[in-house]
Amino acid sequence: MKIIKNYIVLTIFHFLIILLTKHFLNIKELVYGLYKEQFTSYQIVKIVEFENKWFWLSYAIIPLIVLIRITLVSLCLSIGVFFYDMDRKTPFNQFLRIALIGEFVLIFVGLIKLLYFLFIKTDYTLQDLQQYYPLSYINFLEIEKIQPWLVYPLQTINLFELAYFLVLVFGINKLLKNKFWKSFEITAVSYGTGLVIWIGLVMFLTLNIS
């Protein structure tokens, strides 16, 4: 029951961040500006009509994305625990609970991004919004010189990812009641492998469509 409550709260936070971002960062205007460079006025009207018709979809998929993400992370953790022979009876919802708590860290990514563009970098483009990732290694690089397939893996090197990882470690540690470094090892191997596969998949897809 508590899992469902956390899941709903998390989804509401995501909704709020997206709503605030769209409103305060004038996303519509930025998108329109980008379209103006590529499309004729008639085409823009058609695209905007299409977007207005389907705008609810961008909100509707949020709960689904969160659900898929926590399920996949929980699956990685449960496989990790299974491989380490740590426990035979840990229910899957215990892993879901840990992954769900970790997800709250990612709320701050959206929030800090919003505050950054609202108060610090007030002159920005749509591309800036898409490529900026707070407290990430990619911010030290010249993004224009980075190949599209490298953007995501470089964005993933960030302090939020580290915080997320540590939340998982503490969660596993609390669940298995073992030594901290053993939990660290299990999480690194299980979640780490999952992350490597996920990054590889994104790179593979980016290379195939760009």
Add this chain to the structure above:
Amino acid sequence: MRHTLKITIGIFIIGIIAFLGYSIITNLNRKEKVAESIKTIPHFSFKTIEGEVFSQLEISKTKPKLFIYFNSSCDFCKAEAKQIQENSDQLNGVQLLFVSFEDKNEIKAFASQYGLLNKMNMVFLEDESMKFSEIFDAKSIPFMLLYSKENKLIKKFKGLTKIENVIMLL
């Protein structure tokens, strides 16, 4: 049982990582090769809608060239063709090479619909063996490549592009 399951999962995970790693490296190498080969107009051989062979030897030697990879059922390609039709005067000095993997009758109908048939500077080509996307690494349509009259690549355009952005570069 537990041991067998561990081995199966392990092999599966290693298999996925190996597959992704191999695909990424192969793809990168291929992209690098293509990027190098399309710096100048590479070798190609398609068929005109009249059924004649058209290769890089037949292209104009005095005009810039614009390759347009399209499909007659794609809405963005239709929009691109409409823009070309509306700006055909400004594109007079460019050889336009429309390429599609569709049947020549469909290509002809498309050209005719937008009043682009029988124009001196426009050639409609049938890519029977679907080689264009491989040769030029075209992953989407419309896809355009602008070459100078010396056959040097000026710019690639992925997706629908305002034709003014192409004209600007001439």
